[in-house]
Amino acid sequence: MPALPAFSAPWRDRAGRLSGLKLSVFLFALAPGLWLAGAYAGDALGAKPITALLHGTGEWAVRFLLLSLAVTPLRRIANFPKLILVRRMLGLTVLAYALIHLALYVVDQNFVLTKVVSEIVTRFYLTIGFVALFGLVVLGVTSTDGMIRRLGKAWPRLHKAVYTIAVLGLVHYFLQAKIDVSDPVFWTGGFLLLMGWRALQRLRWPINPLTLLGLAVAVALVTAGLEAAWYGFASGIPAERVLQANLAFPSMIRPAWWVLALGLILPAVNAARLAWDRSNTRTDPKTRPAQPRSRQAMAAR
Structure with a gap:
């Protein structure tokens, strides 16, 4: 039986050494979620805490998405090549917050999945939000080293869809803000x-x-x-x-x-x-x- 690949902590580089940059970004990625969880536990999110969590996770998904897109410009403008080490982490952070965002919507709808599906199909801003989430899932699944090798030249073309996903996410944000x-x-x-x-x-x-x-x-x-x-x-x-x-x-x-x-x-x-x-x-x-x-x-x- 082949050995399972060793787990690589997100704060370590490919050589297994502790990376201060990756550790800092990892803690930064956790911070909004921990703050929201603490605010919920402390009853500090107002009369509709689930709605506040829903909005908060969605907003942070958009923010981290744009931060992931900022890696390449900042890396070149600042001549800081090591920034590329955190791009995948930021992308997976976007996916995590977006999935939590969807899960909270299910909670907000009292776990009535038929209603969730109906709302997504009939409400335009929910439809485009779900399409954006589906795109993020595809990009997340294909972000591993193995998938990069397997897809070859098709991988960069596939991941250029992130720009379309960003547009959909921003339109969803606009329509939800009202x-x-x-x-x-x-x-x-x-x-x-x-x-x-x-x-x-x-x-x-x-x-x-x-x-x-x-x-x-x-x-x-x-x-x-x-x-x-x-x-x-x-x-x-x-x-x-x-x-x-x-x-x-x-x-x-x-x-x-x-x-x-x-x-x-x-x-x-x-x-x-x-x-x-x-x-x-x-x-x-x-x-x-x-x-x-x-x-x-x-x-x-």
């Missing part, structure tokens, strides 16, 4: 930042602090327009009023400003990395350009 969509707007702005970076890569634009600054400003403006369009479509509020609310600063900080603040992290990190690289180039003799030989040395030779 009245106040500040959080969905903010996280959609974050998603647009990540997609904007990928667009720059595809177009082969130079990635430097200036282009990243332009990206941050452009996405913030798009976010403001998206919020205005949503309120205009969903509630009939004139788009001009919503756009003007973005200027009621600082009494009311709209999501577009927070997206701008988030986006400004990218050029700041990139500038810091470039400064660090230049500093290392000056101080490390191995990276200095070769100095031309003096005339005396050439003559002696």
